[in-house]
Amino acid sequence: MAGAANAADAGFAADPYPSTYRPAASSTVLIRNATVLDGAGGRHDGADVLMQGGKIVAVGPNLAADGATVVDAQGRWVTPGLIDVHSHLGVYASPGVEAHQDGNEATDPVTSGVWAEHGVWPQDPGFSTALAGGITTLQILPGSANLIGGRGVTLRNVHATTMQAMKFPGAPHGLKMACGENPKRVYGGKGRAPSTRMGNVAGYRQAFADAQDYRGQWQKFERELADFGSKQSGKRRKGDDTDAPPQPPKRDLRLDTLVAAMDGDIQVHIHCYRADEMAIMLDLAREFGFKVAAFHHGVEAYKIADRLAAEGVCGALWADWWGFKLEAYDAIWENLAFVDAPANGCAIVHSDSEEGIQRLNQEAAKAMARGQRAGLDIPPERAIRWVTSNPARALGVAGQVGTLEPGKLADVVIWNRDPFSVYAQAERVYIDGALVYDRAAPPATPASDFLLGQPSAGGAR
Amino acid sequence: MNRSILGATAWLLALSLPAIAPAQDLLIRNATVHTLTERGTLEGTDVLVRGGRIASIGRGLAAAGATEIDARGRPLTPGLFGGITALGSIEISLEPSTVDNSPPRGPDSSQPPVELRPEFEAMLAYNPDSAVIGVNRVEGITFAMVAPSATPGAEVIAGQGAVARLDGSADAGQAASRTLFVDLGSKSSAAGVGRAAQFMLLDQAAREAKPPGAMRDGDFRLLTPAGRETLARYLGGGRIAFNVDRASDIRQVLAWCARQGAKPVIVGGAQAPQVASQLAAAGVPVILDPFVNLPDSFDKLGASLESAAQLQKAGVSIAFTYLNDGTHNARKLRQAAGIAVANGLAWDAALAAITANPAEIFGLGREFGRIAPGYAADLVLWSGDPLEVTTVAEQVWIAGQPQAMRSRQTELRDRYRPGTR
Numbered sequence: 001m002a003g004a005a006n007a008a009d010a011g012f013a014a015d016p017y018p019s020t021y022r023p024a025a026s027s028t029v030l031i032r033n034a035t036v037l038d039g040a041g042g043r044h045d046g047a048d049v050l051m052q053g054g055k056i057v058a059v060g061p062n063l064a065a066d067g068a069t070v071v072d073a074q075g076r077w078v079t080p081g082l083i084d085v086h087s088h089l090g091v092y093a094s095p096g097v098e099a100h101q102d103g104n105e106a107t108d109p110v111t112s113g114v115w116a117e118h119g120v121w122p123q124d125p126g127f128s129t130a131l132a133g134g135i136t137t138l139q140i141l142p143g144s145a146n147l148i149g150g151r152g153v154t155l156r157n158v159h160a161t162t163m164q165a166m167k168f169p170g171a172p173h174g175l176k177m178a179c180g181e182n183p184k185r186v187y188g189g190k191g192r193a194p195s196t197r198m199g200n201v202a203g204y205r206q207a208f209a210d211a212q213d214y215r216g217q218w219q220k221f222e223r224e225l226a227d228f229g230s231k232q233s234g235k236r237r238k239g240d241d242t243d244a245p246p247q248p249p250k251r252d253l254r255l256d257t258l259v260a261a262m263d264g265d266i267q268v269h270i271h272c273y274r275a276d277e278m279a280i281m282l283d284l285a286r287e288f289g290f291k292v293a294a295f296h297h298g299v300e301a302y303k304i305a306d307r308l309a310a311e312g313v314c315g316a317l318w319a320d321w322w323g324f325k326l327e328a329y330d331a332i333w334e335n336l337a338f339v340d341a342p343a344n345g346c347a348i349v350h351s352d353s354e355e356g357i358q359r360l361n362q363e364a365a366k367a368m369a370r371g372q373r374a375g376l377d378i379p380p381e382r383a384i385r386w387v388t389s390n391p392a393r394a395l396g397v398a399g400q401v402g403t404l405e406p407g408k409l410a411d412v413v414i415w416n417r418d419p420f421s422v423y424a425q426a427e428r429v430y431i432d433g434a435l436v437y438d439r440a441a442p443p444a445t446p447a448s449d450f451l452l453g454q455p456s457a458g459g460a461r
Numbered sequence: 462m463n464r465s466i467l468g469a470t471a472w473l474l475a476l477s478l479p480a481i482a483p484a485q486d487l488l489i490r491n492a493t494v495h496t497l498t499e500r501g502t503l504e505g506t507d508v509l510v511r512g513g514r515i516a517s518i519g520r521g522l523a524a525a526g527a528t529e530i531d532a533r534g535r536p537l538t539p540g541l542f543g544g545i546t547a548l549g550s551i552e553i554s555l556e557p558s559t560v561d562n563s564p565p566r567g568p569d570s571s572q573p574p575v576e577l578r579p580e581f582e583a584m585l586a587y588n589p590d591s592a593v594i595g596v597n598r599v600e601g602i603t604f605a606m607v608a609p610s611a612t613p614g615a616e617v618i619a620g621q622g623a624v625a626r627l628d629g630s631a632d633a634g635q636a637a638s639r640t641l642f643v644d645l646g647s648k649s650s651a652a653g654v655g656r657a658a659q660f661m662l663l664d665q666a667a668r669e670a671k672p673p674g675a676m677r678d679g680d681f682r683l684l685t686p687a688g689r690e691t692l693a694r695y696l697g698g699g700r701i702a703f704n705v706d707r708a709s710d711i712r713q714v715l716a717w718c719a720r721q722g723a724k725p726v727i728v729g730g731a732q733a734p735q736v737a738s739q740l741a742a743a744g745v746p747v748i749l750d751p752f753v754n755l756p757d758s759f760d761k762l763g764a765s766l767e768s769a770a771q772l773q774k775a776g777v778s779i780a781f782t783y784l785n786d787g788t789h790n791a792r793k794l795r796q797a798a799g800i801a802v803a804n805g806l807a808w809d810a811a812l813a814a815i816t817a818n819p820a821e822i823f824g825l826g827r828e829f830g831r832i833a834p835g836y837a838a839d840l841v842l843w844s845g846d847p848l849e850v851t852t853v854a855e856q857v858w859i860a861g862q863p864q865a866m867r868s869r870q871t872e873l874r875d876r877y878r879p880g881t882r
Contacts, residue, residue: 095757095758096758126755331870332877338878355755365851369851421851423803
């Protein structure tokens with residue numbers, strides 16, 4: 001049985017839809033004389049950035065490289081490519097018509113068997129506008145209608161005809177879970193569980209309890225299989241008849257995902273607004289032995305900033321969204337800054353929006369400025385981590401992207417000025433060292449097939 | 462003020478600026494004053510406020526007994542417009558018990574005849590104590606359109622809105638600003654009232670409001686008697702705001718308003734740049750959202766960050782609104798203005814689009830939106846460039862009264878500030 005072999009051999013996180021992404025051809029590029037925020041907490045004034053073979057080689061003064069394409073960045077700022085941990089591009093694509101509602105499999109509160117990547121439409125014009133905002137990596141998540149909505153996928157923000165050609169090689173899947181109002185509204189409205197927060201938690205617990213049982217069945221099967229193998233070889237040696245092999249458990253895609261999350265092979269991302277609910281979810285994680293990578297939306301994360309930092313859980317937050325529902329009523333401007341403040345604090349600016357993803361830098365700027373006014377010391381080299389290395393950490397790709405340290409993938413943005421400004425624009429964006437966006441040389445036609453031949457085609461800039 | 466559209470419910474709306482107790486005189490010294498008049502921006506300038514209004518602007522002003530504020534060269538602007546909002550009529554968007562900005566549903570909204578209720582007045586629900594107002598006021602928003610939202614099943618005419626001055630008073634509504642709101646295009650189409658049907662319904666409503674001959678009660682299918690009176694007033698030169706994006710729909714609006722004698726304002730207008738010359742020629746303003754550059758519907762194909770600059774260049778009067786929860790985040794409008802600047806709009810024009818222009822568009826151009834003698838002393842002193850995302854409002858005054866720079870959000874901040882718990 002192929003499924004059995006798959007789950008047993010490659011683990012519950014096996015990926016039969018593998019990345020076909022290949023970096024575009026790149027030359028050696030030397031960016032000269034910029035203000036560089038390296039994403040690791042450093043600021044380098046008047047520095048050069050050298051990229052070669054799609055990797056960062058060095059950041060520092062007076063670098064040289066034979067045959068490099070030199071980009072004069074006098075007066076410009078350079079940062080790592082921005083990373084959004086929470087996007088629905090492709091699954092809630094533009095235009096937002098009925099045919100494009102592919103982000104919530106709102107037919108059952110636990111749909112951990114569905115994968116966002118199977119709903120991603122690569123022609124969503126929002127990928128290009130996000131690229132113009134410096135986004136080089138992004139996670140596409142299922143929506144929050146369900147308690148456990150399914151797997152998220154991390155993409156490279158390159159134009160491609162297939163999802164697989166955008167898929168970040170080697171990035172772990174995400175698991176989307178949701179607290180609070182959305183699941184109970186969706187299912188309570190259908191006259192079924194969950195209709196309360198009590199029902200929400202019972203739903204997560206039952207799902208993970210089922211997953212524990214499922215994992216036990218597989219472990220038992222694997223023991224029996226090993227046992228069977230040694231017994232049969234003994235029988236064969238003696239010339240006895242061999243027994244029928246043990247049968248594997250029935251494959252369950254929902255539980256595969258949950259077991260992979262418990263095994264640490266999938267990053268758990270939880271949509272959760274209220275501080276008290278985040279605390280319950282941390283207990284849930286302990287009960288079932290999984291780690292929460294980030295609470296998303298976390299409008300009240302500031303109320304438990306110390307706890308989040310102590311547990312190593314990131315807060316993926318907006319600068320200013322609030323009030324659209326009661327669990328989003330206690331927003332403050334300083335949320336990101338307060339989550340960032342404790343030792344090991346991990347603040348992330350996320351978008352959840354085709355608009356917001358175009359200017360994560362500005363959202364970070366708002367939160368930085370408000371945090372500074374609240375008395376916190378947040379220089380730009382610190383705040384840039386909220387949109388670079390911290391989201392890389394939550395996605396499990398911090399070894400490859402998120403900083404300009406030597407050896408990292410050469411995802412680089414050249415900004416026309418200090419990126420913490422409403423007037424800042426990305427002038428050039430590199431992914432794996434290849435120039436994928438150049439504001440000075442816009443393409444003659446839009447990247448998205450959908451926009452081709454439409455009124456003012458190319459207007460979506 | 463435009464008194465012609467005042468109806469039976471005019472008592473709701475202040476006939477003049479709210480009667481706040483006479484404030485102490487205020488002298489703001491040494492500001493960079495963005496007047497939004499032909500005087501432009503004046504550096505190192507003083508502004509004197511008397512009786513809640515701007516008394517004079519100049520250097521070295523003196524006023525015995527006035528409260529003096531040293532602006533230290535920081536920017537001073539008029540109080541900002543908050544856009545087309547539901548401020549004071551929505552507290553929590555997804556809590557129906559706190560959402561009061563839509564006319565009633567018909568007995569069976571899924572079946573014709575459609576019922577249109579132009580007599581609906583959003584300001585009847587206005588709660589000046591809403592925390593949402595406080596959150597936006599400390600960000601420099603001092604006036605906003607409180608607009609109705611069409612009820613699903615009773616699309617096309619949403620009802621009437623008015624500008625509220627966000628001074629916390631019960632009589633915040635500004636009579637001259639009353640506006641009828643009409644929703645056209647894909648939003649109504651998706652709810653089952655297609656575009657041709659929308660204009661058919663508008664024509665029929667107009668016919669009922671201004672019957673050409675003897676019509677009996679049974680002949681009126683869309684409007685109540687109050688609705689007929691209301692719509693008749695707007696067709697007699699009143700202001701009608703059309704939520705509409707597609708160029709072809711905007712052309713139909715211009716033609717319809719020319720036939721009916723109404724004065725249109727385009728709200729949204731994603732494709733307005735395609736018909737910019739017609740809009741400019743007809744003197745029709747556009748209230749747009751500078752964030753919009755993706756087609757969230759087919760009506761918005763071609764939407765661009767450069768729309769504001771293109772419309773301005775074509776001679777169209779522009780103002781800004783934030784379409785994606787512009788109620789709770791009316792405060793995002795100055796970022797919207799900054800984005801328009803980053804995409805080609807002149808800085809002064811962007812500031813005008815959130816001050817003087819919306820005041821003009823809604824009939825309040827002699828009260829709000831400028832710093833000039835006689836104008837309301839609704840002012841904001843900023844920490845830096847008012848369109849910059851790292852800038853904050855240091856002090857807001859309404860009618861010369863300093864507003865407490867606190868909100869529910871600042872209270873929460875101070876309760877949870879690191880090191881305080």
